[in-house]
Amino acid sequence: MSHIAVERNRRRQMNEHLKVLRSLTPCFYIKRGDQASVIGGVIEFIKELQQVLQALESKKQRKSLSPNPSPSTPRPLPLPAKPNHSPIGFETVGDVGACCNSSLADVEARIAGSNVVLKIVCGRIPGQILKIIAVLEKFSFEVLHVNISSMEDTVLYSFIIKIGLECQLSLEELAVEVQQSFFSEPVFLNEI
Template identity: 35%
Template sequence: MEEIENQRMTHIAVERNRRKQMNESCCAQGDQASIIGGAINFVKELEQLLQTMEAHKKTKQEPADVSGFSSSPFAEFFAFPQYSTRAPATEEESVVDQNQWSMADIEVTMVETHANLKILSKKRPRQLLKMVAGLQALRLSVLHLNVTTVDQLVLYSVSVKVEEGCHLNTVDEIAAAVNQMLHRIHEEETAFSQN
């Protein structure tokens, strides 16, 4: 009986020491917000690595067709894009696509005041710089950004905070604003290259 009591006391002491070391480790690294921020950054880095590896794997298996959404090396990263460059399957979709002509595949998801954007487009000069400035002009503060490129395609994964005063309240409104912004960037590039 005494041996069981000694084992229990030893276990309690070991567990108490483990908790003390964990607390000291957490305090040394910073407060809880810093720890969570570090975890979020790590997950985003893993997401970018996965995107890059999957895209390169797919391009080695079959050549990428820039015009077709389903054959894009990034197609599996889009669940329900609000905008897509893929060809419409039906006449009904064709009418919708004419009204929402897309410069890129765009998918926006949102939780409270935070939104995640996935934007797949052709590479263009200074596009990233103009996109970040455009998002800030829309009062969407960029919190995290991943850029993954394969051939002439680029996938932007952007985490934004919807700031006070932003008039975009739904995923569809944000996706439409991003699509319009990409149209302006393309038009500016076209006008610049013609001069």
């Protein structure tokens, strides 16, 4: 087989594989049709799927360690007594990020250029995204992009947010404020 035929076959296979990758990846991950954009979008999608998988494994492990309540008995939500004393685990991730975890949700805030990437892994809670957006707007953040990925009863919210001029929150405070939204009353569309 000549070198030209081998190269033509390689390009054909590469294009077929890129078509498959593009078809398996949600369209909002791929900004343009060029090969680099397709591969970059697939990488981002895989990273988010890995985060959802880790969250599901963590949730499964927590469920196996805790006694199961009866299905007819609703579990009460752990409400914080004071803002400074809540059932939340907080962790600073270097100087560019912060994590805030609880039994209801894992929240991570990171600096990405001039914006903040906010990722929340939690169970499906009706109206929760509205509460998160209300918290962001309350503290002068502008939502630039939202991505919602779900698997069974677990949801990954990924926000790209712009920091407003009036915003005075640190990443740690942002993570805590978003985490606190999981302990507040539900928000419904007719209340907005």
